[in-house]
Amino acid sequence: MTITIKDLGEIELLSRLKKFMRYGQIDDDIAEINTTNKSLLINTDLLVENIHFSEEISNAKDIGWKCITTNISDLICSGSANIISFTVGLVLPPNTHWKWVEDLYEGMSEAMQEFGGEIIGGDCSCGETKIISITAIGAMTPPRLHRGNALPGDYIVSTGFHGLSRLGLALLNSEQLPSEVQISHELIGRAINAHKRPYPALKALKALIECKPESISWRAAGTDSSDGLIDAIRGICQSSNCQAVLSKTSILKDPDWPDDSLWDDWILNGGEDYELILSLPKGWAEALCKKFKSAQIIGFIKQGKPNIFWDNLEKINIEQSSLFQHF
Amino acid sequence: MTITIKDLGEIELLSRLKKFMRYGQIDDDIAEINTTNKSLLINTDLLVENIHFSEEISNAKDIGWKCITTNISDLICSGSANIISFTVGLVLPPNTHWKWVEDLYEGMSEAMQEFGGEIIGGDCSCGETKIISITAIGAMTPPRLHRGNALPGDYIVSTGFHGLSRLGLALLNSEQLPSEVQISHELIGRAINAHKRPYPALKALKALIECKPESISWRAAGTDSSDGLIDAIRGICQSSNCQAVLSKTSILKDPDWPDDSLWDDWILNGGEDYELILSLPKGWAEALCKKFKSAQIIGFIKQGKPNIFWDNLEKINIEQSSLFQHF
Numbered sequence: 001m002t003i004t005i006k007d008l009g010e011i012e013l014l015s016r017l018k019k020f021m022r023y024g025q026i027d028d029d030i031a032e033i034n035t036t037n038k039s040l041l042i043n044t045d046l047l048v049e050n051i052h053f054s055e056e057i058s059n060a061k062d063i064g065w066k067c068i069t070t071n072i073s074d075l076i077c078s079g080s081a082n083i084i085s086f087t088v089g090l091v092l093p094p095n096t097h098w099k100w101v102e103d104l105y106e107g108m109s110e111a112m113q114e115f116g117g118e119i120i121g122g123d124c125s126c127g128e129t130k131i132i133s134i135t136a137i138g139a140m141t142p143p144r145l146h147r148g149n150a151l152p153g154d155y156i157v158s159t160g161f162h163g164l165s166r167l168g169l170a171l172l173n174s175e176q177l178p179s180e181v182q183i184s185h186e187l188i189g190r191a192i193n194a195h196k197r198p199y200p201a202l203k204a205l206k207a208l209i210e211c212k213p214e215s216i217s218w219r220a221a222g223t224d225s226s227d228g229l230i231d232a233i234r235g236i237c238q239s240s241n242c243q244a245v246l247s248k249t250s251i252l253k254d255p256d257w258p259d260d261s262l263w264d265d266w267i268l269n270g271g272e273d274y275e276l277i278l279s280l281p282k283g284w285a286e287a288l289c290k291k292f293k294s295a296q297i298i299g300f301i302k303q304g305k306p307n308i309f310w311d312n313l314e315k316i317n318i319e320q321s322s323l324f325q326h327f
Numbered sequence: 328m329t330i331t332i333k334d335l336g337e338i339e340l341l342s343r344l345k346k347f348m349r350y351g352q353i354d355d356d357i358a359e360i361n362t363t364n365k366s367l368l369i370n371t372d373l374l375v376e377n378i379h380f381s382e383e384i385s386n387a388k389d390i391g392w393k394c395i396t397t398n399i400s401d402l403i404c405s406g407s408a409n410i411i412s413f414t415v416g417l418v419l420p421p422n423t424h425w426k427w428v429e430d431l432y433e434g435m436s437e438a439m440q441e442f443g444g445e446i447i448g449g450d451c452s453c454g455e456t457k458i459i460s461i462t463a464i465g466a467m468t469p470p471r472l473h474r475g476n477a478l479p480g481d482y483i484v485s486t487g488f489h490g491l492s493r494l495g496l497a498l499l500n501s502e503q504l505p506s507e508v509q510i511s512h513e514l515i516g517r518a519i520n521a522h523k524r525p526y527p528a529l530k531a532l533k534a535l536i537e538c539k540p541e542s543i544s545w546r547a548a549g550t551d552s553s554d555g556l557i558d559a560i561r562g563i564c565q566s567s568n569c570q571a572v573l574s575k576t577s578i579l580k581d582p583d584w585p586d587d588s589l590w591d592d593w594i595l596n597g598g599e600d601y602e603l604i605l606s607l608p609k610g611w612a613e614a615l616c617k618k619f620k621s622a623q624i625i626g627f628i629k630q631g632k633p634n635i636f637w638d639n640l641e642k643i644n645i646e647q648s649s650l651f652q653h654f
Contacts, residue, residue, distance in 0.1 A: 032405075032467065034366050041359055044414035044462060046452045078359075087371035089416070089460045123373045123460075133416045133450075133460035135371060140359065 005101060005126075006094035013124060016098070017105065033085050033120065039140035040084070043074040049130040057172040060100045062196040063132075064107025070226065071136040072115050073200035073274045077224035079145040080138030081205050083115055088122035089133035096130065104132075115202055141209065145222030150240035150279035154221070154301040157285050159204035159276040160294045161254045162229045163263070166270025168195025178262040187256035194273070200224070201276040207292035208276070213283045221279035228269040230308065230316060232277040233299075237306040240279070244308045246299035246316070268316075332428060332453075333421035340451060343425070344432065360412050360447065366467035367411070370401040376457040384499035387427045389523040390459075391434025397553065398463040399442050400527035400601045404551035406472040407465030408532050410442055415449035416460035423457065431459075442529055468536065472549030472605070477567035481548070481628040482612035486531035486603040487621045488581045489556045490590070493597025495522030505589040514583035521600070527551070528603040534619035535603070540610045548606035555596040557635065557643060559604040560626075564633040567606070571635045573626035573643070595643075 005013050047053055047067045058066070072083055088108070092101065105119075112118060117136065168191035170177060177183075201224070212218070221240060225232045229251070233244045253267060279301050280288065289295045299311070308316040332340050374380055374394045385393070399410055415435070419428065432446075439445060444463065495518035497504060504510075528551070539545070548567060552559045556578070560571045580594060606628050607615065616622045626638070635643040 032366055032368055032471075036365065038363065039359055039361050040367075042412075042414055042448060042462075042464070044416045044448060044450050044460070046416045046418060046450045046460065048418060048452045048454045051452060051454070085369070087369055087462055089371045089373045089462075091373060091375060091458060121369060121371060123371050125373045125375045125378060127375045127378070127458065128455050131418060131454065131458055131460075133371070133373065133458075135369075135414055135416075135462040137369070144359075 003098040005096050041080045041138045044135045045071045047132040060103035061107035064104040065111045067132045068108045068111035069198050071134045073224045075138035076205050082139040083117035084137045085120045087135045090124045091127035091131035094126050143218040143220040147235045147239035149221035150301050152303045154279040155285035155297045156299040157278045158298050159201045162273045163267040163270045164191045164194035165272040166266040167191035181258040184256045198274045200274050211287040211291040216281050225273040225275045228271040230268045243304040247311045250298045252296050330425040332423050368407045368465045371462045372398045374459040387430035388434035391431040392438045394459045395435045395438035396525050398461045400551045402465035403532050409466040410444035411464045412447045414462045417451045418454035418458035421453050470545040470547040474562045475566035476548035477563050477606035477628050479630045481606040482624045483626040484605045484612050485625050486528045489600045490594040490597045491518045491521035492599040493593040494518035508585040511583040525601045527601050538614040538618040543608050552600040552602045555598040557595045570629050570631035574638045577625045579623050
């Protein structure tokens, strides 16, 4: 028999969710964190069905993984390598199956086992559409990464490949690909996995922290590429009031990625990649690429009105990069 | 001309919301709090249109006030007299007027001016229904109030009147009243105000902290009466595994409240009252009632399987009190 959350009622539903939490909404409505860290980073993300996730292409476990990992990525790209806790606000239609809710929380638990943190509380309500509202709390560890911390002379570093998640989405949606080329089964697998199970750059952040040359201060700019590689760099340029010059040949692609320029837009503007995009003093950038193999210097920062160029001085259309408006 | 959020687009919308935040979602996706408090209390509440609020009876400013104050009440009834910060997740249909959003945040700001705290970040998305997801953070100050802290011999204290918000809701909805009696304009005003502008018991908590006799430890049980007076006491009895005996004559009513037993159910189970319901050692309960004039001892705690009785040993139907299931 399929049990819906309407069958359960709110009290039984909350009681069943208790096993996923340290302590939460049952005996008290409030969660508590104990920390010796003076500064905490807080991030709230909303995931709305059919806008941020679709049950046609992702199951509940994948959605649970994704809503925790995308939120963790925001903490990581602000400099938090220590993920402490989450609260989960859940809006569900009354006919939602309990199994779906359980799988959602299991996907969240898998992500927390991988990256840290625990669910400490939340709230539940019925509504017409499924909505997941996650607030994540992390401890601040230096460097505090801000988009606005870049300086002329910095090197721009990407911690991994781009475009895979966009390709995965296209494959899952049976969209037309940029051109008719044969793609390998391995690439298909990696692309679908990148879309369904994004993997935030926690290891890259830890490497960044460990490899800083002593002679260099903790100043670093950073963001994640959740809205695309170019959008991440645009954000750094705008917040830091500077220009970026990118080297097209340095932007790494998956080894099986088609060698066809029609596919470049997904590398640049695909989105949902969750790599760290950093602007670092030269010595630190070089140390990171040495320590963390998938990191690559892809350009540099120079003075000037916020803009992005290729190293042949060709201007990059940064307006096109804002594809992630949700209204 | 009426500006909708679709006209504005996400970036302009977030930019306009910036004035309501210390710093937030614009240059970085993350918020930061600095605190010297070792323990923080965190609460997430969801408010869904037509379930938790209705635009037919509340304007956007009232809704903004209410979503902050109901959340603050959860912090207060856990023992936090120091409200630090909020994140706001907002789901809005694309045709939502900007003015509505601005008024919502102004109502939130009014509440924060009254009780403390500031908005430090959040997220926005479009969706079919308006949904407001608030995460509030407060610093822990002793006593840490838990529902599960009551002990036999404690006195039960209510910090104010009950039933007003339920009457206000009935008046705003033109519902039939429990009986046909004349009610004063003053009561009507207080009832509507109690429903639209709930006022959490921060002053009562501060009085509780200040009046504790030195000879007594910080152990105290507490919750708010957001789901009704009886439901609050039921929660304490269940979590503390004890019984409550209530004195019907001690339960305070608004001076203009109809002297008609048909109206009692709204006092007992009306909900949305946001008073503190405490279980305290006798000396502390008496000190609180002396210091804080609207506080009143309404019963006591005794050993036994969780249940609530009147002092004539009549059993109170505690099943009926669970009126606030949202599925």
